[in-house]
Amino acid sequence: MNIAIGIDVGISTTKIVGIANGEIVKPLRIKATDPITSLYGAFGKYLYDNKIELSDVKKVMITGVGSAYIDKPVYGLPTERVDEFLSDGMGAQFAAGIERMLVVSMGTGTSIVKCDGASISHIGGIGIGGGTLNGLSRLLLNTDDILQISELAMRGNISNVNLKIGDISAQPLSGLPMDATASLFANAKGNTSREDIALGLICLVLQSIGSATILSSLNSGIKDFVLIGNLTLLPQCNFLFPIMEKIYGVNFIIPKYSEFCTAIGAALQIDK
Numbered sequence: 001m002n003i004a005i006g007i008d009v010g011i012s013t014t015k016i017v018g019i020a021n022g023e024i025v026k027p028l029r030i031k032a033t034d035p036i037t038s039l040y041g042a043f044g045k046y047l048y049d050n051k052i053e054l055s056d057v058k059k060v061m062i063t064g065v066g067s068a069y070i071d072k073p074v075y076g077l078p079t080e081r082v083d084e085f086l087s088d089g090m091g092a093q094f095a096a097g098i099e100r101m102l103v104v105s106m107g108t109g110t111s112i113v114k115c116d117g118a119s120i121s122h123i124g125g126i127g128i129g130g131g132t133l134n135g136l137s138r139l140l141l142n143t144d145d146i147l148q149i150s151e152l153a154m155r156g157n158i159s160n161v162n163l164k165i166g167d168i169s170a171q172p173l174s175g176l177p178m179d180a181t182a183s184l185f186a187n188a189k190g191n192t193s194r195e196d197i198a199l200g201l202i203c204l205v206l207q208s209i210g211s212a213t214i215l216s217s218l219n220s221g222i223k224d225f226v227l228i229g230n231l232t233l234l235p236q237c238n239f240l241f242p243i244m245e246k247i248y249g250v251n252f253i254i255p256k257y258s259e260f261c262t263a264i265g266a267a268l269q270i271d272k
Contacts, residue, residue, distance in 0.1 A: 002058050005046075006267025007039060007074075008087070008260070009066030010107075013230075014038040016046045017263040019270075026050055027260040035066030043074060061266040063087045082269045084262060089113045089120035091265025092226040095255035102213055102222055105262065106130065106229035110209050112216050123216060128208045130231050136201050141194055149198050150234055156199030163187045180247060181207060202236045210244045210252065223250045228261035 003020040012032060018025035028046045032038035039062075047054070060079045062070055073079040092103040093115055102123075103113040108131035114123045134144040141149065163186035166178035184204045188197075213225050227237070232254045241252035257264065 003052060003056055004058050004267040004270040005043070005060045006087075006091075006263040006265070007043065007060065007062045007064075007067075008084075008263040008266060009035050009039050009062055009064040009070065011035055011066050012038060014042040014064075014066070015260050015263045016042045017257070017260050017267060018046070018050065018052070019264070019267040024257060024264065025052075027257055027263065029259070035069045038066070039070065039074070059270050061269055063262060063266040080269075082266050085111065085113050085122040086120050087262045087265030087269065088228065089115045089265065090268045091261035091263070092228055092255070094264055094268060095228075095257055095261050096226045096253055097255075098224055098226065098253070100222060101224040101226050101253075102217055102220075103261075104209060104213050104225055104227050104229075106209060106227060106231035110212065110229075112213060114220070114222070126208065126212045128205055128212075130205075130229070133201055133205045133231075136204075137198070140197050140201070146230075146234075149202070150236070152195045152198035153202050153236060154199075156193070156195040156197070158196070158199050158203060159187065160192055160196040161185055161188050161200030162203060176247065180243075184208075199236070202234060203240060206231070206234070206236060206240045207244070210241060213252075214244070214248050214250060217250070224253060225250060226253045226255060226261075228255075228258050230259050232258040 003018045008015040015029045017027040030042035060074045060077050063082050063084045088103050088105045100116050105111045109127045109129040111125035138144045162181050163183040165180045165182050
């Protein structure tokens, strides 16, 4: 086997993927207390689980905010640090099979990368993402367990939290249906349930990201938006983004291995 290893090193979570003969080899995610422990733990487990020998590894390509802590070859293997935004774009292109798009990396915050064939550039982002959801949930729900937050939200009623167009207008506004959101959390009361708050928080984060992406695409002609990162795993993505698609005539796409796209993009840069 001649395999390229791509590693996306976060502060406490590392994602690793191998690419051999143009195919993805079983991605893996590991959490740890620091990026060094996370990286080496992920790498060792990945090799063991997939029965890969060190001699099978052609090169290790690392990216992500935690990669700055890695200052020597990983396990003595040829190691290269690569740009995170370029990795986002290349990984999303590979996973989605689309060349022209905006890539929306929903991590602790959110970055937006424009892809047009081989031209890949970071065009901006917002400080709203998984970190926002975790922090607000700690304050309002006394938990930052994303699974618990998501499960609570599945039992929530968004009408008890958000103000809709139909709440303030007797008829639809231009281009906006009656059930479109007029104001996030404007309908919340002092006794709003934990379930409703959880759903409201997830909607706040995902809708803000969706709106920022749509605004970023103006005058570009791009209508395809590929979502990557851990937040793509939230089941609420499956009904919130289609609503925005219908209103604005765009496409939000969550590809297979969406949470591993940055690691995939890092591995793909082995021959660049």
